[in-house]
Amino acid sequence: MQKETASITTLSLLGIVAIFSVIGRAQTILHSPEIPTPAPSNVAFAGNPAPIIGPSPVANDPHPADMMSDNLTVIPYVPGVECALRTPPPPPPMHAFSHFALGAYISTLGPGMEAALPLANHWNVRAGINVFSYSTDMTQSGIAYGANFTLRSVQASLDWFPHGKGFHISPGVLLYNGIRLNTNLLIPVNTSFSLNNVTYYSDPLDPLAGSAKIGFPLAGPQITAGFGNMLPRKKRQHFSVPFEFGVAYFGTGSAQLQFTGSACTSLGGINCMPVNSFSRFQSDVAAEESLIQKDLGYARFFPILHLGISYKF
Secondary structure: OHHHHHHHHHHHHHHHHHHHHHHHHHHHHHOOOOOOOOOOOOOOOOOOOOOEEEEOOOOOOOOHHHOOOOOEEEEOOOOOOOOOOOOOOOOOOOOOOOOOEEEEEEEOOOOEEEEEEEEEOOEEEEEEEEEEEEEEEEEEOOEEEEEEEEEEEEEEEEEEOOOOOOOEEEEEEEEEEOOEEEEEEEEOOOOEEEEOOEEEEEOOOOOEEEEEEEEOOOOEEEEEEEEOOOOOOOOOOOEEOOEEEEEEEOOOOEEEEEEEOEEEEEOOOEEEEEHHHOHHHHHHHHHHHHHHHHHHHHHOEEEEEEEEEEEEO
16 A cells, blocks of 8 residues: 555656656747848849749758758749849840930031931941131231131041940041131232242232142041940930040142242342243242142141030930
C-alpha cells in the first residue's frame, strides 16, 4: 500500500515539472525578438509576372550550400502589387518628319534663319540662309573709295547625334556662296597710285576711275560640330540654344580690277595714255590681280562659329 502511494506521488511530481517546462518554453518563444523581414530591393510592376528580387534572408546562414551564389533570393510575383520605385522610361523615338523646328542665329557667315526636320532618332536634316550687307565710303591718300561688303549664303547640313543627346557632328554643303566685296574708286587729277609696285598718275584731262571685285566659288563643302538640338527628343521641351563650330571650304577666291580714263607715268600730264591701250598699265593690272588672289588663298578655309535659338513645333 505504501509503495502504491509513493508511485502516485512520483508521477504527480513529474507531471507538474513537465507542465512548468512547457509553460517556460512558451514564454521564451513569445518574448523572443522578431527577425525583421528584409525589404525587397526591386518591386515588380503590377500586371508584369517578373519576380521580385530582394536580399536573401539566409545571408548569414552558416551553411553555404543553402545560399544563392549572388546572395539574392527570388520571391514569387504577387499579383496587384503596384510599382513603388520605377526607372523613368527613355523618351519615345522621334519618327521621320514628325516635327519641325525654326530658329534664328548669328554666325561668321552672317545672321540668318534655319529650319530642321527629324530623319530618325539620331539624325536631323537642316537648312539655313544668311543675309548681311555693309557699305562705307572713305578717302585715303586723296583717292575716294566706295565699298560694299556682302554676306549671302545658303547651306544644308545632316546632323548626327552619336549619343542621342545634344552633341552632334554635321557634314554639309554650302549650296550658294554669295560673299562679295565690291569697291569703286575715283583718283583725282595728278594723284599718284601704285599697281604692282609701279607708280602712275591720274591724267588731268581724263582722270582715272576704277573698280575692284572680289568673290569666291559659288559652292563648297563644310563640316561643323557642336552642342544643342533644334528638335529636342524630350516631348515637353520646345526651346533650344544650339552652338556649333567648324569650317567651310570656299576654294580660291578671284579678284577683278577694271579702270577707265588715262594714266600717266610722270606728274603733270606727261606720258599719258588711255588705260585701254596702255599695254604696260594692263600688264601691271594683271599682276596686281594675281597678288590679290594669292592673298585670298588664305581665306579658302573659312571658320564657322554659330549661335542660335530655335523652337520645336
